[in-house]
Amino acid sequence: MAEFATIARPYAKALFSLAQEQNHIESWLSELKTLAEVVMQPKMQVLIEQPECEDIAKAQDILSVLDKEPDAELKNFVLLLAQNKRLLALPEIYALFQDYALSRNNIKEAIVYTAYQLDDTQFKHIVTELEQHFSSKLAVRQIVDAELIGGVKVAVGDQVLDLSVQGRLNSLHAALMN
16 A cells, blocks of 8 residues: 555645645544445446546546535636546555644544453553553554453554554564564
8 A cells, every 4th residue: 555655645636735735624533434435346447447438427437426516626626636537545545634623723633442342431541551652642543453362552654553462462472483
């Protein structure tokens, strides 16, 4: 996906600048999420990759899933992606757009992997500790991964903090093997 990130970055920056200018960040974020989910569907990917289907038709098919008629700028953006054969980069464009929106509010996205579901008190405590550790507000979501055995593993951007039992066992195994 590294190539999609390279392709998507200028599109996401341009769209985010336009959204910021027109105060449409939240609405476009929601619409981009829907469009990204549609593009990830196997049937839609087949349609996008068909050379005999016109770019305008591809863009209209994708835009037709939105609940309401999109702004002219967003509609033109999707048409531009279709003309440049970049529709498959929409999920990455959405992810980058979301990152820009979060960083604008000084919020970082974090994923907390746990071996079991945490209750609200435990989760809030972990979030408080992580915000202090990373010196930032965090938008946190939890994913249960039983392979961790215990503890937590946290991913914030490209930083990973592995405090899981599985992580410690892997470190011990590596130390013993060397």
